[in-house]
Amino acid sequence: MNCPANKDGEPAPAGLRLVGEPPDFRSVYEALYQPVANYLFRRLGDRHDTEDSLHDVFLAVYRTLHRFEDRGVPLRHWVFRIANRAASRRLRRRQRVRAMQQQLAPATPAGAADLGAAEADSLRALLAALPRDLQDAVALHYLGELPIGEVAEVLRLPPGTVKSRLFRARDLLRAHLARGDVT
């Protein structure tokens, strides 16, 4: 999808708007659909969950865009904030469902049909084992490909705190790997 063009014919990043110009949903959607979809897909790993989350995210954006005011927060960060919450909600729901399923039925061994998918699932499980505040920082930075400054904006944290969370996450993941939590 193409970014909308501004008056000079240059693409207008979704985080920038002319002063006084109301945000236009279609422009926001066209600029942010793919990066948000990439982030959700990498974090959730399931096409249906990603489509459902995309629906939730952009419905929230569509319905509240008219009340959006910059207040120093670019649209892109605001949308990623909504996407991050949507992903967290869905992951928690999934964990609850899995916990219930495990109570109701014994676990079945995973098939070896798709080693790539199995590896991705192990990595997601490894991420899910991190404390939630670390998960969000890691996911936004690595899976959402946001620079540390933008992760800080999305999570409303100082950049130094994001850096320390990433540092702690590395330590914890190293410990998990040393224990053989992922292959």
Next chain:
Amino acid sequence: MTDESDPLARLLRPLVSATWQPGDHAERLLRELEAVRPARSRRALLLAALAGALAATLIAATGGARFLQRLFGLEVVDVERDAHGNIDRITVHTDDARTLELKPWTDDYELERPVPVTLPRHGGGEVRVRVLRDRDLHVLPRFVQENASAAGEVTTGAKYTVREVPCPWTAAVTRQAVTLHPVAGGEKVVLSRVETVAGAPARYGNESTLLEVVDS
């Protein structure tokens, strides 16, 4: 972000290499969204849900949730709307002569003021907290309608009988964290202590949830 010297970047490379292939989804979703009537926002939909399965989150004037532990009646006495026709605030009278304000819940909602809530303590007893932010854990009391007669849009004069949904968590408080244990089983949620000014009550939480422990 793809720095080869970063072990985490190397570890997560298989995930990052996956790119969403939208197919016709992007166009389909856009058409679907643009067909939604903007005036009927999610805020209004959630409040309309007071007449359905899920009631609005109670935002103010709980004065502690104890009186809400029983079945009680609500009568809508005022519905305020914004310039777009979306419901902004609902004022209700309860059958024990209390006046409550219901505010719509949205994804980016911030509470206007802390709401006192009593949570069951993990292992027995109670923990009194003030909720400053509650986006998805449902620490604030929630309500479901008991009678299905008043369906549809929320209007002045509409009456509902509601009951509180049992709190899905029990709470354990330490100096460093509040741990929420799901009553129904599943993974617990740890809310770490956040920095506050000296002498202020201890606060725990993250971007989605923020609690102030009053009495544990």
